[in-house]
Amino acid sequence: ASAAKTLLDTMDTADTAEGQDTPLTVTLTEREISLPAGFFTDLADHSESGKIASDIRAISANPAELLVLHSPTDQTVPVTEAQRIFDAAGWPKSLMSLRDTDHLLTRRGSAVRAGEAIARWFATLV
DSSP states (O other), X not given: OOHHHHHHHHHHHHTTSSXXXXXXXXXXXXEEEEEEHHHHHHHHHHOSTTHHHHHHHHHHTSOOOEEEEEOTTOSSSOHHHHHHHHHHSXXXXXXXXXXXXXXXXXSTTHXXXXXXXXXXXXXXXX
C-alpha cells in the first residue's frame, strides 16, 4: 500500500478509536510510527481540500520569509505538494530541492546536508 493510503486508512481508524490518546501505528518509509489517535483526527480535520493552502495564505500575510524543502524522489509526499505550498505562499519565499534523500531524511548524510542548506539559506536573512 502507498504511504498516502496507509495514512488515510489510519485516519479513518482514528475516528473509531476509544480515545484521543489511544496509540495508533502507521508505517511510513518502512518505519512503524505510533502516534495518539488525536493526531490523526486533527490531520483529517485539516486535510480538507484547499484548507492547507488557505492556512499558508493566512501565514503569508506576515512578511516572514518561507522556506519550502522537498526531495523530488520523496515517496511519501509528492513533490507537487511542495510546489503547491510554494505557489500558495506570498513573498518572500524560497523553494529548495533536496537531492538523494527521502521524506524523513534517513539516508546517510541527508539530515546533515539539509541542515547545512537551511543554515546557508538562513544566513542570507541575517
